[in-house]
Amino acid sequence: RETLEKYDSNAVLKTLGLFETHLHPLVIECFFAVSESAVKNLAHNDPRSAFHSLSATARNSASAMSTNSIQLLRKMLFLCAPVESASDRSWLESIVNWPSWRDYLRDSADLFPAYASDIQQTLARATNVIVKFAAKLLNADILVSDFIIVQKYRENFLNLCEVIDALKISGNLARDKLLKAMTERAEELKKFEEEKKLALNFVNVCQSLGKVALDEVLRYSRIDVSDHSICSLARRDDDDVVSVVYFALPAEIKQYIKPLSNLQSSKIFQRLWRDRVTAVSDERAKDEERTAMSMTLDEVVNEVIEPVFYLWDKVCQEVTTGEISLVEVKRLFRNVSDDDRKLVDELRLMNSDAAGRARDAEWVTERANQIHLYNLLNKAVNASRAVRTVCEKLNVSEPFPAVADFTHHDSGDFHQQPLSSMNADMVAAGEFLAVMTDKQIRCLHKFSDCGSLIQWVREEIKEWKELETFVELAGTRSSAEGDLEAVKVAHLRAACAGFAPLLFDFKEDSNLEQFLAA
Numbered sequence: 001r002e003t004l005e006k007y008d009s010n011a012v013l014k015t016l017g018l019f020e021t022h023l024h025p026l027v028i029e030c031f032f033a034v035s036e037s038a039v040k041n042l043a044h045n046d047p048r049s050a051f052h053s054l055s056a057t058a059r060n061s062a063s064a065m066s067t068n069s070i071q072l073l074r075k076m077l078f079l080c081a082p083v084e085s086a087s088d089r090s091w092l093e094s095i096v097n098w099p100s101w102r103d104y105l106r107d108s109a110d111l112f113p114a115y116a117s118d119i120q121q122t123l124a125r126a127t128n129v130i131v132k133f134a135a136k137l138l139n140a141d142i143l144v145s146d147f148i149i150v151q152k153y154r155e156n157f158l159n160l161c162e163v164i165d166a167l168k169i170s171g172n173l174a175r176d177k178l179l180k181a182m183t184e185r186a187e188e189l190k191k192f193e194e195e196k197k198l199a200l201n202f203v204n205v206c207q208s209l210g211k212v213a214l215d216e217v218l219r220y221s222r223i224d225v226s227d228h229s230i231c232s233l234a235r236r237d238d239d240d241v242v243s244v245v246y247f248a249l250p251a252e253i254k255q256y257i258k259p260l261s262n263l264q265s266s267k268i269f270q271r272l273w274r275d276r277v278t279a280v281s282d283e284r285a286k287d288e289e290r291t292a293m294s295m296t297l298d299e300v301v302n303e304v305i306e307p308v309f310y311l312w313d314k315v316c317q318e319v320t321t322g323e324i325s326l327v328e329v330k331r332l333f334r335n336v337s338d339d340d341r342k343l344v345d346e347l348r349l350m351n352s353d354a355a356g357r358a359r360d361a362e363w364v365t366e367r368a369n370q371i372h373l374y375n376l377l378n379k380a381v382n383a384s385r386a387v388r389t390v391c392e393k394l395n396v397s398e399p400f401p402a403v404a405d406f407t408h409h410d411s412g413d414f415h416q417q418p419l420s421s422m423n424a425d426m427v428a429a430g431e432f433l434a435v436m437t438d439k440q441i442r443c444l445h446k447f448s449d450c451g452s453l454i455q456w457v458r459e460e461i462k463e464w465k466e467l468e469t470f471v472e473l474a475g476t477r478s479s480a481e482g483d484l485e486a487v488k489v490a491h492l493r494a495a496c497a498g499f500a501p502l503l504f505d506f507k508e509d510s511n512l513e514q515f516l517a518a
Helices: 009-014 025-045 047-059 066-080 088-097 101-111 117-139 144-152 154-166 175-209 215-221 251-262 267-285 288-292 297-321 326-332 340-350 362-393 424-428 438-449 451-460 464-481 483-498 500-505 512-517
Strands: 234-236 242-244
Touching (some): 047 101, 066 101, 066 117, 088 101, 088 154, 101 154, 117 144, 117 175, 144 154, 144 175, 175 242, 267 288, 267 297, 297 362, 340 362, 362 438, 451 500, 464 483, 464 500, 483 500
């Protein structure tokens, strides 16, 4: 026995069939004891090798270990099989997770004699469990948690079904049917998960409305569905169309939950939504009774969702055709128009249908370019406005001709023109103004606000050196009068230094290029 125990477990079991029936009983006893330890080692690590060795010996009636091998097969089976009282799910997990079940089921008829009734009962239970779950899989009434097990051990489950099908125990275990059923159940579960995500998104969107009657939707969307059958979540009709039946959402809501989710990244849609929510909230606030009540789902659809989607569709149509007015472009696109990537993404959302699929995208690039041109034009208009104001403060009687040409672009009538009217020629005239940065334009406006100071400096001080001398003298005097006066002088110097070219170098007869250089 000590010698046998030194051998590998697989090697021990392979030697069992080498001995004839005249082997001494004590030797047989030693082999059996060591083989029991080998079976324990191999039951979970390499059960199929153990089964192959033991079954070969069990079939050899001339072997002294034939009967003992059957006992060892029984022992290995019961080491890995659940107890009889265990649930069907526990049995399913055990069967699909232990590869030797297939060997036991396949060889049970000719390997185990009638007196091995406990083995036959265990294998019968295993067979019934597989047949039961296969039927549930085909009928779509399999629980989600059970389907996850079947999917995880997909190949083992299908192999077991093939063995049982070959034994003619059930006529519903054809591999192709089961594969088709697995694919369909997975699609139905995926459809449910997608709608669950959409339902939760709908709940989050509705939170901006304040009190909404969403208790039923919340209750359903937050329940653990692992113990629900797949057919109670989603069903497939005769046309092979999958519909989610789990959530308590009216048809009017269902048609909007996917578009609502798709448009969460749209800045323009979010603006339309916020504007409508504000209008509805203000309207309900006028009625104390309505204010105290939660909005019903029908009210959410009729008062918020449908009006917002009507406006969204209208905006999309006008942008697609280029008929949207420039003033609307400025209002709606102001948060995305300066970022080319965000602008194109926004236009692509407008180019998508309710399911999020892209339509003809030829106009997207054209509209993006037109909006970009309009931004340049606006920048040029803002710059020309700043230049005109500064010219007035500097006593330039007539603004530069090129700046004057932009006067009509600053009118309300111009901004009512459609986006499609924008073209490169319209903007070309203002490109020299568009190069001015927003910071420079703001500085010019601030400069213009200091009209009295500008007039005093230009009348009293003719050049920068005079200002330096004045500041030096004023600084000496202010230091004696206190810190506040010294700060005022320092600010005067800093302000005049920043705008010195305009204050001292720019003349009434200077041209636009000299102005921009200053």
